[in-house]
Amino acid sequence: MIEVKFKGRGGQGAVVASEILGKTLFLEGKYPQCFSIFGGERRGAPVVGFLRVDDEPILLKCQIKHPDHLIIFDLSLTDEKEIFQELKAKGLILINSNKEIDFFRNLRRFRIGLIDAGPVARNVGLGGTFNMAMLGAYIRLTHLAKLETLIEAVRGMVPAKIEQNIEAVKAAYEQARVFEIEL
Secondary structure, three states, X not given: OEEEEEEEEOOOOHHHHHHHHHHHHHHOOOEEEEEEEXXXXXXXXEEEEEEEEXXXXXXXXXXXXXXXXXXXXXXXXXXXXXXXXXOOOOOEEEEEOOOOHHHHHHHOOOEEEEEOHHHHHHHOOOOOXXXXXXXXXXXXXXXXXXXXXXXXXXHHHOOOOHHHHHHHHHHHHHXXXXXXXXX
C-alpha cells in the first residue's frame, strides 16, 4: 500500500487533486481511498488531503500519520521538522516551488520533485488554479499511473477548461525536476 498526504491551502485545489488522482488509480485497476481534513474551511486556510492506494481492497479507515509520499502545494507549509517526523524513510516529496534544489538540502534524504506550478497554470490560461500541474508533476515523479490515464480522469472530472487543465498536466509532467536521494 502507498499512502500519500496532500498539504495545501484552501482554494489551491489540493482536495480536488487527491480525488482526481484517486480516480486515475481506480481507472488503472487499483483500489484508492481518498479523504480530507479541513480547518477553518476558508480560502487560504491549511487543508490536508489523504490518499491510499493498493492492488487489493483497503480496509484501513484512519488518518495517514506516516505517508510514503508528500505533495506540498504551498512552500510556506514546508516544515522540515514535521517532514522528518512524518514521512517514511526513503519517501518522496513533491514541492510547488521556484527554488533550486540547494534550498532543500536538508531534505535530500528523500526523493524530491520540484515544479513551479503557478506559471505552468497561467501559461495555459488557468490563472492561479495549479492543481492539475501538481498532478502532472506527481505522475512524472512516481510513475504510479500512466500520463494517459491521468488525462482520462481529468476529462471525466474537471467541469470547465478541460483542455487547459490537460495542457497543464502535460506541461508540468515535462517540466518537473526530479532529484534522487542524496546520502
